[in-house]
Amino acid sequence: GEDVEQSLFLSVREGDSSVINCTYTDSSSTYLYWYKQEPGAGLQLLTYIFSNMDMKQDQRLTVLLNKKDKHLSLRIADTQTGDSAIYFCAEKAGGYQKVTFGTGTKLQVIP
């Protein structure tokens, strides 16, 4: 079945760039997402990318997709303490309803 994997933890200094990586197994993935979860809160959709794209930029966020290697990354430029959260990579195959989530990467931003 589908599987999405992420590293569990990332620590960066305020002002640096953060890069969170994700790999997935489903070659029929059509949409790939990044969600943010702050403590005690729900899942906030940050951005998404279609599988026929290789890059998407949205302000401080850059998503890179390597479809051949089934690798997705999220780069946060000029990381702030307010970016500290858990970041979930997720994918959805065309024709299916469910979104499959990764384990989440906890981003710690050191002032």
Added chain:
Amino acid sequence: EPEVTQTPSHQVTQMGQEVILRCVPISNHLYFYWYRQILGQKVEFLVSFYNNEISEKSEIFDDQFSVERPDGSNFTLKIRSTKLEDSAMYFCATRLSQETQYFGPGTRLLVL
């Protein structure tokens, strides 16, 4: 910006009791979902609902679970006889377009 809301935010129940978790979708959304996240584990898909019927469900969504849209606005998840392993955060999600599902803040369910 419109949001998905869920009630209650927390629920504590005894094993074997029935619970109903409620969600108010974003008003013009047509597709509704329930996910759960057991503490320390991945967010897992339970069920999707469209046009007043289940369109897809996972193996987790067994006969103990049911969903309905009783009044055209609320979307509910019922667990008939809760088990200890049902303790989790339950997220409702809704969507209008194909691409994106918007999640509610979750209901934390604790079964004792």
